Amino acid sequence: MAVAGQLKIRIESLKELHPQVYLLKFKSPLLAKAAAPGQFLHVKVDSEKTILRRPLSIHAIEDSTLRILFRVRGRGTQILSQYKKGDTLDIIGPLGNGFSLEGRRTKDEGRILVAGGLGVAPLVFLAQKISQTKDQKQKIKNLVLLGAKSKKEVLAENEFKKSGFEVRVATDDGSRGFKGTVTALLEKILLAQDLKSSSVHIYACGPKEMFSAIKQIIEPYPNAKCQVSFEQFMGCGLGICCGCVIETTKGYKKVCKDGPVFDIKEI
Ligand SMILES: Cc1cc2nc3c(=O)[nH]c(=O)nc-3n(C[C@H](O)[C@H](O)[C@H](O)COP(=O)(O)OP(=O)(O)OC[C@H]3O[C@@H](n4cnc5c(N)ncnc54)[C@H](O)[C@@H]3O)c2cc1C
Ligand code: FES
Structure with missing residues (x-):
């Protein structure tokens, strides 16, 4: 995958969508062309207060406008949330290995995206790319499962929805959709599908506990494959x-260079 390199970008807008969750937009024809879903940008927030860059996924791309969705977690993301329209940011990217869309699908293959909370961050771009692929007419609709408190x-x-996905929601408190975790919802959906004559590709992002649950859930289904976007503390972001x-089943791997997307069987 191509590396666009180090860029100075100008912020087009930065809005708080929900308490502590922000959407940042900027234009970069170069990045828009080079980026693949699941890749990330390494963002320098303020060299005096934070030395290391912060990895943030490419959330979505429309024409040459890129979007980043982030939650304020600590110092770096707090500083980033205070930036204004017109400010300049120093970024390196696109970095890492993103999701693989494994060739042309048959009509019996389903795609399910599973997002735990802010795990939606890299999956919208993936949904956009999936909606642009010219697959055969699917028997099984593209589905996204959104988990939230x-x-x-x-x-x-x-x-x-804009990318043609059917959306199912799972909430911890049952205030909307399925009451329970997004992985319990996934389990229910897989049980209802005939996975002897069809197969399913799952793409997931969320907390690490979610991956352990998915691994167990898909174990009985040889026709279920799953790729996950893995979060890890980062230094250089460049494999150095x-x-x-x-540690993976295939030895030690660098999340920034070999990932952040891995086959769930590897981790
Ligand atoms: C490949 C990749 C893509 C990411 N994409 C996004 C994204 O699109 N949107 C988003 O909001 N966040 C994303 N993250 C997480 C984001 O990088 C961290 O939230 C951010 O670096 C925190 O920086 P901070 O200075 O605000 O917090 P810090 O002050 O560094 O830490 C605050 C708290 O967050 C925890 N933390 C910090 N970094 C990580 C990490 N990488 N993994 C787990 N816990 C961490 C720390 O334990 C601490 O409790 C991504 C991480 C990776 C590795
Ligand atoms: S962050 Fe430096 S090798 Fe991955």
């Missing part, structure tokens, strides 16, 4: 410092 915290629903190394 309550109905107020459901994110990016309309973005997935070894700060993001994790």
